[in-house]
Amino acid sequence: MTRNARLPSHVRVGKRRAAAEIRRDAEFAAFTAGAAGRLLHAATLLAGDPEGADRLLTATLAHVYANWFRMRAEDPYERARSELVRRFAYRPWWQRPRGGTLDRLGRQERLIVVMRFFEGIAEEQTAAQLGLPDERVRTLCAHATATLRSRNGDRQPPAARSVPERRPSAVAP
Amino acid sequence: MSRLPNRRDDEVRRLLDTPHPVVPVDLAVRAMTRGRRIVRRRRVVRLVVTALVLAALAAAIVLAVLYWPDDDPATTTPNGNWWSALG
Numbered sequence: 001m002t003r004n005a006r007l008p009s010h011v012r013v014g015k016r017r018a019a020a021e022i023r024r025d026a027e028f029a030a031f032t033a034g035a036a037g038r039l040l041h042a043a044t045l046l047a048g049d050p051e052g053a054d055r056l057l058t059a060t061l062a063h064v065y066a067n068w069f070r071m072r073a074e075d076p077y078e079r080a081r082s083e084l085v086r087r088f089a090y091r092p093w094w095q096r097p098r099g100g101t102l103d104r105l106g107r108q109e110r111l112i113v114v115m116r117f118f119e120g121i122a123e124e125q126t127a128a129q130l131g132l133p134d135e136r137v138r139t140l141c142a143h144a145t146a147t148l149r150s151r152n153g154d155r156q157p158p159a160a161r162s163v164p165e166r167r168p169s170a171v172a173p
Numbered sequence: 174m175s176r177l178p179n180r181r182d183d184e185v186r187r188l189l190d191t192p193h194p195v196v197p198v199d200l201a202v203r204a205m206t207r208g209r210r211i212v213r214r215r216r217v218v219r220l221v222v223t224a225l226v227l228a229a230l231a232a233a234i235v236l237a238v239l240y241w242p243d244d245d246p247a248t249t250t251p252n253g254n255w256w257s258a259l260g
Contacts, residue, residue: 033201036201044194062211064204066215118186145181
């Protein structure tokens, strides 16, 4: 069974191919049941809106399904993740990501933030996968972190300032 | 290069650390359907390319057999000059 699965798919014919297809369906269903939540979270962070994330993830999973027997000893999750990243990185320019938690960040910054902080991929691997120099990744990462923190900081100072102002005014009269 | 964990990165991590969104029920089924279509398309393309290559090979063999120049022995004696057209 394992040997059949390792053959390229055009070698498998008839009964063997049918058996392999059944096995692929079962394995893919198990994989999706386990990993779809996390992958959808990553896709939502990248694409911004749920519809875009759904489209991105469906295309990614279809590709993983089609290439299921081409994976030798790889982790299907890693395969799906790199395919998701690749698809998002090479999206046409008019499909700009908008909204979501990472609003205000550009496409590359979103990619880097998701890969570095959500998926926990090392800086060098991120750079290699995106085809960027390490320094560029570091710079973009620092910029994205600053943007995200400044947006959080914009919300906090008014609250922090208003609290000390209220207290004296409440106490004075 | 290993970098020490810092507070700013942890803040961003906390920002991203929300519960996973609810996966649509038919997501896996849709992906499977699309994946099957990809597999079928690949199979058809492979079949067509193989058929074309085989047809081209057969045509090349037939044409080579039909149009192979026959090497009859020369009927006239060469006149010994390399520049002559009769040669």
